[in-house]
Amino acid sequence: MANYFECNTCGRPFKEGQGIILTLAGKKLFFHSKGCAYKFFKEVLELSDKDCIDDGVEEVLKKYEEVIETKRKKAEKKI
Numbered sequence: 879m880a881n882y883f884e885c886n887t888c889g890r891p892f893k894e895g896q897g898i899i900l901t902l903a904g905k906k907l908f909f910h911s912k913g914c915a916y917k918f919f920k921e922v923l924e925l926s927d928k929d930c931i932d933d934g935v936e937e938v939l940k941k942y943e944e945v946i947e948t949k950r951k952k953a954e955k956k957i
């Protein structure tokens with residue numbers, strides 16, 4: 879029998895293996911869809927200290943810029 883979880887954003891129940899389960903700040907969070915996860919984290923970020931977020935945004939932005947750059951270089955080589 880599958881376990882059921884309840885979405886923390888909208889209260890919708892979902893089966894184990896579906897939806898998104900994340901552990902953040904020592905808390906287990908359940909979302910039935912990406913949309914609900916996005917809504918939740920958007921609000922968390924809006925409530926968080928700006929200085930803390932700035933560093934995180936900068937770091938993640940840089941990381942993905944590098945990933946995109948690497949992909950582009952690989953694509954160029956194929957042509």
Ligand SMILES: [Zn+2]
Nearest residue numbers: 885888910914
């Ligand atoms: Zn939901």
